[in-house]
Amino acid sequence: MKRHQQxxxxxxxxxxxxVRSHKPIFGTTKWLTYAAVFTALAIVMKxxxxxxxxxxxxxxxxxxxxxxxxxxxxxxIGGGAVCGLSDLIGAIVIPQGAINPLLNLGCIMYGVIAxxxxxxxxxxxxxxxxxxxxxxxxxxxLIFDSFAIWVWCKYxxxxxxxxxxxxxxxIASRALQCAVGAINIAITVMLLPLLxxxxxxxxxxxxxxxxx
Numbered sequence: 001m002k003r004h005q006q007x008x009x010x011x012x013x014x015x016x017x018x019v020r021s022h023k024p025i026f027g028t029t030k031w032l033t034y035a036a037v038f039t040a041l042a043i044v045m046k047x048x049x050x051x052x053x054x055x056x057x058x059x060x061x062x063x064x065x066x067x068x069x070x071x072x073x074x075x076x077i078g079g080g081a082v083c084g085l086s087d088l089i090g091a092i093v094i095p096q097g098a099i100n101p102l103l104n105l106g107c108i109m110y111g112v113i114a115x116x117x118x119x120x121x122x123x124x125x126x127x128x129x130x131x132x133x134x135x136x137x138x139x140x141x142l143i144f145d146s147f148a149i150w151v152w153c154k155y156x157x158x159x160x161x162x163x164x165x166x167x168x169x170x171i172a173s174r175a176l177q178c179a180v181g182a183i184n185i186a187i188t189v190m191l192l193p194l195l196x197x198x199x200x201x202x203x204x205x206x207x208x209x210x211x212x
Contacts (some may be wrong), residue, residue: 023073023200032156035078038070042086047094064141064184068109068114069131069191072125073200076115083111110140118202125201129188137181146171 024031033152042063049061063086071079087107091099116123117132151168195201 023075023202026077031074031078035070035074035082038066039086039089042066042070043090043093046086046090050094060180060183062187064110064133064136064181065187066186067110067134067190068129068188069091069195069200071111071114072118072128072202073113073134073196075118076112078094079111080108081111082128091208100148100152102151103145104138104149106145109144110136113140122155125196126189126192129192130185131150133181133185133188134143137178137185141181142174142177143171145177146174157167 024034043060045063045066049059049063052060067083067086067142068077070082074082082105084107088099091104112134114132117135118128120128120131122128122131147167150162150165150167153159154165
């Protein structure tokens with residue numbers, strides 16, 4: 001009876017098991033291979049996004065799902081590298097004018113921020129994906145990327161049509177990017193069972209059942 005009482009009184013923080021991960025270690029051949037695969041896959045998704053462009057401000061691209069998974073698997077450095085390289089190589093393979101370095105910086109930021117989100121001490125990778133997706137969509141895709149395009153068109157290219165366009169107005173016009181972000185978050189959530197089965201995601205902690 002005394003033993004049972006002690007087990008019931010065990011603090012909640014001690015009633016957790018670590019769910020281990022098979023994430024590749026930074027700098028190893030496996031890590032580089034995964035980075036290359038994610039980069040190639042992201043370029044394919046970038047091309048698919050060009051086919052699904054509905055308007056200048058609304059493009060249904062699944063590239064963000066690949067970026068989120070890459071950041072979860074490879075961490076902030078790997079995530080930033082995959083996002084930056086796939087955007088740069090994609091811009092070369094699918095040329096659409098001069099490369100905007102600010103936009104490329106935004107892509108790197110996306111991977112870094114997402115990777116850092118997967119280091120949060122949350123109990124599930126589902127919450128990490130949602131947090132990473134929301135933060136990156138709002139602060140990188142919507143705000144920073146809008147700023148990058150606005151500066152590029154207004155001050156570098158000096159386009160007449162952008163002369164009187166305010167940054168806040170342009171950001172508001174790209175609000176549909178939030179819908180694109182939501183679609184990509186949904187894709188990653190649907191892929192969670194497969195990713196968990198492959199054990200590519202960061203380790204999580206789950207409660208152990210109490211012994212009565």
